[in-house]
Amino acid sequence: MGLFLLRRLLTLIATLVAVSIVVFLVMNALPGDPALIVLGIDSTPEAQAALREKMGLNEPLALRYLHWAGAALTGDFGISHSFDVPVGRLIAERLPLTLPLAALATVATVTTAIALGVHAAARHGRLADWGVMALSQLGIAVPAFWLAILLVILFAVRLRWLPPGGFPGWDDPVAALRALVLPTVSLALVQSAILARVTRSSVLEVMRLDYARTARAKGLSRSAILRRHVLPNALIPIVTIIGMQIANLVTGTIVIENVFYLPGLGRLIFQSIANRDIFTVQALVMLFAAVVVVTNFLVDVAYALIDPRLKDRV
């Protein structure tokens, strides 16, 4: 396991470095002069030149990358020109919203999807199975932002059970959680519909295998067979999809935070792009890419924890 972890960790670091180079190059290839954007088109060429010098834009590209990457490692992502505060602080302020939202959405997705998927597989071909399949088909077909709007109309406008948007902060945890209910459901519903289908088909496949029959020949109850033998073996494709869905959440939060007017990272990147706030955009794109890369690493580790054969193969 040690060697396995070390190898995966090295791959993770190499990937992060490669991603950071790509992000940096893409941001630099974008048209537009950052100094001009900051100062506006009415500014004097002398002022622009001075700012370019101050922002380090006259240095060679490689050197600028090393400066940026080195500073980023210490948490310094530069100053956001549109907010006029360090980018690091902008991100730190918004993490307490986006992180719990993403975590809640992931937990909601995984628990509902596995419960429904296993339930459907255990009742294969019967009413419960058809019900879950029909519901999940519907869930996959509905776009998340449209669902979010429908939820707001029903639960916030008509029934007035939950707030339609905004975030009161964590000083009042109940109000904060209430504000996150509808965004969480909007994010989780589509994802859990997909994951429930994957769970169902994976469980059905394992139930047909010889060792599931062996477990039955031991006289175990149906639920014990599912819990001990079928579900653990069905987890590999499920974990793969969960990993992809966590990556999807990144884009999902951008849409959902804007629908629900939540001051999180998704909304921040939206605003920063609109404001051509290059340092903030660069930092956020890097952060989102890092989330995806780290998720993939965790998925790999999860594979090895689930399946002893993968550990031995390294």
Added chain:
Amino acid sequence: MTLVSVRDLTIAFGGALALRALSFDLRRGELLGVVGESGSGKTLAALSLMGMAPEAARVSGAISFDGERVDTLPETGWQSLQGRRIAMIFQEPMSALNPLQRIGTQITEAMIWHEGISRAEADARALALLGEVGMPEPQARLRMYPHQLSGGQRQRALIAMALACNPDLVLADEPTTALDATRTAQALDLLRGLARARGMALILISHDLAAIERVAERMLVLYGGDLMEEGPVAEILSRPAHPYTAGLIRARPRPRPPGVPRRPLPTIPGSVPGLADLPRGCRFHGRCPKGRPVCAEGRPPLVDIAPGRRAACLFPEPV
């Protein structure tokens, strides 16, 4: 004393009869071989004895185990027999073992489930069992995963798993298909020895007459879902009554004595009929060297042809 009694066991898929009115008895501690080609119904018969016939199958007839009707039991009733009093050893040891669980966990599972003993006690029993089935370094093997074992070791682990609760009956369905000739012989001798030592009844299902001969005292010959012949192994192999059995025996590969010229292995002409096109009457008549029009008219009754021997043929060989 009768342990298992099967009467008119019939298994149908739609309109097709995969097993037709099979009746036989098994004594306590008896070693029974069931021989037949694929599609003969031998695996279905074994699964029915475990209460594990496929869901799509319509099963009729009566099965008694240790004096009690079991075919009418609900699923939970079967569960208290499975793994505890009746156990099964499956064909492919690699796929029959859960790849994610240690060998020890898989062997102790049924003990803890059925007998509620402690993990420590179960581990001690599993260790003893692995020793009994001839597993090298049993202590280390308990902690290993199936992929870390060799094919022969996996088969021994499966046998230990079946013996976990000291069952009265073990069903072994082609237990040696994944093994080479030497390991096959070892595994068969092991099964026979274990059954003898524990007074355990064994049903060995195989297409291989050599395996049956090595293990069993009495045998059933199945073809196309019908019981063709039944009797002591030695007698059937030396003087088969049914033309199908005779054909099977002729088709056995044998070592060629030095000086004897090479000649092609005799085969039974034609092929095993599928479930969809089972012939009327005797299921073997189309391929039978002695087949006559009358054979297609009705199913030949299973009749006593000698003490302890029965055959379902209108024109049996004299025995």
